[in-house]
Amino acid sequence: MKLKNSYFYTLRENVKDEDSLSGNLLVRSGMIKKNSSGIYMYLPLGYRVLKKIEKIIREEMDNSGAQEVLMPALIPEEIYEQSGRRALIGSSMFSLKDRFGKPFVLGPTHEELFLMAAQSNVKSYKDLPFNIYQFQTKFRDEPRPRFGLIRVREFIMKDAYSFDADLDGLEVSYRKMDKAYRNSFDRMGLDYKVVRADTGVMGGLLSEEFQAVTDIGEDTLVLCDHCDYASNIEVAECVETPLELEDPMTLEELYTPNVGKIKDLVDNYNIPLEKMTKSMIYKIDGEFYLIMVRSDDEINEVKLQKLFNAQSVVLAENDDVVRLTNAKVGFAGPVNTTLKVIADLRIKSMSNFLVGANKSDYHLKNVKLSDFKVHTFADIRNIKEGDVCPKCNEGRITFSKGIEIGNIFKLGDKYAKALGLNYLDKNNQLNPVIMGSYGIGPGRCMAAIVEQHHDDYGIVWPKEVAPYQVAIVVINTKVEAQNDLANSLYTQLQKAKVDVILDDRDERAGVKFNDMDLIGVPVRITVGKTIENGQVEVKLRNEKDVQLVNIDEVLDFVNSKLND
RNA sequence: CGGGACAUAGCACAGCUUGGUAGUGCGCUUGCUUCGGGAGCAAGAGGUCGCGUGUUCAAAUCACGUUGUCCCGACCA
Numbered sequence A: 001m002k003l004k005n006s007y008f009y010t011l012r013e014n015v016k017d018e019d020s021l022s023g024n025l026l027v028r029s030g031m032i033k034k035n036s037s038g039i040y041m042y043l044p045l046g047y048r049v050l051k052k053i054e055k056i057i058r059e060e061m062d063n064s065g066a067q068e069v070l071m072p073a074l075i076p077e078e079i080y081e082q083s084g085r086r087a088l089i090g091s092s093m094f095s096l097k098d099r100f101g102k103p104f105v106l107g108p109t110h111e112e113l114f115l116m117a118a119q120s121n122v123k124s125y126k127d128l129p130f131n132i133y134q135f136q137t138k139f140r141d142e143p144r145p146r147f148g149l150i151r152v153r154e155f156i157m158k159d160a161y162s163f164d165a166d167l168d169g170l171e172v173s174y175r176k177m178d179k180a181y182r183n184s185f186d187r188m189g190l191d192y193k194v195v196r197a198d199t200g201v202m203g204g205l206l207s208e209e210f211q212a213v214t215d216i217g218e219d220t221l222v223l224c225d226h227c228d229y230a231s232n233i234e235v236a237e238c239v240e241t242p243l244e245l246e247d248p249m250t251l252e253e254l255y256t257p258n259v260g261k262i263k264d265l266v267d268n269y270n271i272p273l274e275k276m277t278k279s280m281i282y283k284i285d286g287e288f289y290l291i292m293v294r295s296d297d298e299i300n301e302v303k304l305q306k307l308f309n310a311q312s313v314v315l316a317e318n319d320d321v322v323r324l325t326n327a328k329v330g331f332a333g334p335v336n337t338t339l340k341v342i343a344d345l346r347i348k349s350m351s352n353f354l355v356g357a358n359k360s361d362y363h364l365k366n367v368k369l370s371d372f373k374v375h376t377f378a379d380i381r382n383i384k385e386g387d388v389c390p391k392c393n394e395g396r397i398t399f400s401k402g403i404e405i406g407n408i409f410k411l412g413d414k415y416a417k418a419l420g421l422n423y424l425d426k427n428n429q430l431n432p433v434i435m436g437s438y439g440i441g442p443g444r445c446m447a448a449i450v451e452q453h454h455d456d457y458g459i460v461w462p463k464e465v466a467p468y469q470v471a472i473v474v475i476n477t478k479v480e481a482q483n484d485l486a487n488s489l490y491t492q493l494q495k496a497k498v499d500v501i502l503d504d505r506d507e508r509a510g511v512k513f514n515d516m517d518l519i520g521v522p523v524r525i526t527v528g529k530t531i532e533n534g535q536v537e538v539k540l541r542n543e544k545d546v547q548l549v550n551i552d553e554v555l556d557f558v559n560s561k562l563n564d
Numbered sequence B: 001c002g003g004g005a006c007a008u009a010g011c012a013c014a015g016c017u018u019g020g021u022a023g024u025g026c027g028c029u030u031g032c033u034u035c036g037g038g039a040g041c042a043a044g045a046g047g048u049c050g051c052g053u054g055u056u057c058a059a060a061u062c063a064c065g066u067u068g069u070c071c072c073g074a075c076c077a
Helices: A021-028 A045-061 A078-082 A086-092 A110-123 A165-186 A263-269 A299-310 A318-325 A345-349 A414-419 A442-452 A480-495 A509-519 A529-533 A553-564
Strands: A031-036 A037-041 A074-076 A094-097 A103-105 A130-139 A153-163 A193-197 A206-213 A221-222 A230-232 A253-256 A277-284 A287-294 A314-316 A340-344 A354-355 A361-368 A377-378 A396-412 A423-425 A428-434 A434-440 A471-473 A500-503 A523-527 A534-539 A547-551
Touching: A021 A031, A021 A442, A037 A045, A045 A130, A045 A153, A045 A165, A045 A442, A074 A078, A078 A086, A110 A130, A110 A153, A110 A434, A130 A165, A130 A206, A130 A480, A153 A165, A153 A442, A165 A193, A165 A206, A165 A396, A165 A434, A193 A221, A193 A396, A206 A221, A206 A442, A221 A500, A230 A509, A277 A299, A277 A318, A277 A354, A287 A345, A299 A314, A299 A377, A340 A345, A345 A377, A396 A414, A396 A442, A471 A480, A471 A509, A480 A500, A480 A523, A480 A529, A480 A553, A500 A509, A523 A553, A529 A534, A547 A553
Parallel strands: A193 A230, A287 A340, A340 A377, A471 A500, A471 A523
Antiparallel strands: A031 A037, A074 A103, A094 A103, A130 A153, A153 A434, A193 A206, A206 A396, A221 A230, A221 A396, A253 A361, A277 A287, A277 A314, A354 A361, A396 A434, A423 A428, A523 A534, A534 A547
């Protein structure tokens, strides 16, 4: 592309309504533009990057034997009613009515439609396995879009679905996708971890997430410094080392006026965190429970949800807390409560600790396990940095932040049973089809790549995803020899199937250099006064030094750099 | 959904307290000079100050409402 007379602009300053580095760089480089909260336009440069990312994924999917299809985005609401997910997904779904008043939704995910497509193909075990996928726009009405392309309300997703006769078959299909995903992310130049994750709304047997490691990720990745353990914090198990109990001391009330917060207790009463507990009232599928963890631990709601196999887990309203504890918020405790107490496993090893007294402005000191009744002990806290690794029992846990760029699910027979997708096996028996589902967000990949590949001047795209591989900068467009040579190189590179951009704008050299740096083109050829010596300059975006190359050797030189 | 902030030119912002001609920097246009890392000088173009109602002789400025955006929290595939 020649820049003169084309759609190309950059901004010199950050915009104020982008809250992430990648969002700002993508906006400033003219790749994307926000249209509404969490909704973006992809402009020419950005769309090229997106298409290159899609191309990588498409190639890897096709290599795995999957077939591409395209589903509608506009879907009758009743399809989600049938699968039982309408209520589950709830207000995250954009819904609308047609002219006859029939309710439709904009598809937030497509398990149901793919299952319907599979119904046409599957009669017997001979029709299995297969894998179909699409690139489709998904619509999810996020409560809080943020971080540029990372959490948005309209986005393209590559979603794939595998259909197998049994769990062994699913295992094979799942491994194929795992491999295709690793290949894809490797080619994009992403630094990522594969972590165990919650199955969430999708349900099913197992879920693993591909998490790009960055500073601004929304997810906390739990890693071991000794073995290969990797998990999303949502599902990371805690291993508790039992401690010896101390000799019991006398239980007493402690007057703590207006001190409902843990921090104030530490500051004012000199009680160590490990000697305190916190009790929170949760409403789990409509019933109230008192959830108790050590005061320096955090309650893990995903673990609670799994423990109860619950649909909804929410903190109780303040009014409910006051009613159920007969005290101000902040003084709930397990002693003499009518609520069922769910205590974290770590509580088992505590002795002579502090709890809320269920009485405004009072706590109880020197409490022991025998002072109250625990309905269930369970692992309900978040793992912490420095904890023992649950896998190898040797290493220590460290955290890092991640952006979820892909996930793979073993769905099992959940959807096949709900919507009736069966096949006849060799013994003429009807069985449910075993499904897997696999997603990648190309837009998130784009943002994650920028988060990982940038410097003070702008984006540093890895070669395979760069909007253009080579930029030719003409230093002085008034010098005919420079223009001629630049145009000639441009034509030759195009013939050689290299994506090349020619900056022939009548701008000062600095402006062009800065723009090409900002948009992150990997190789720059500078055509300037050195042509008098029969040379041009070549500079790689990710290196500092400029190299002088003879004009007749520059094509080979550039090719060798691109194929490194 | 709860709490907070903001909305003035393509972008970033000032002006508002104390009502009276709408400003600055970058970007854009033209001319001259300059020309290898975001040039200088000069002359210009560009805004019904988010929208609505009210107060007032007079509203970017005050009041009320409304919409949008952002932040913190809740929620989240």
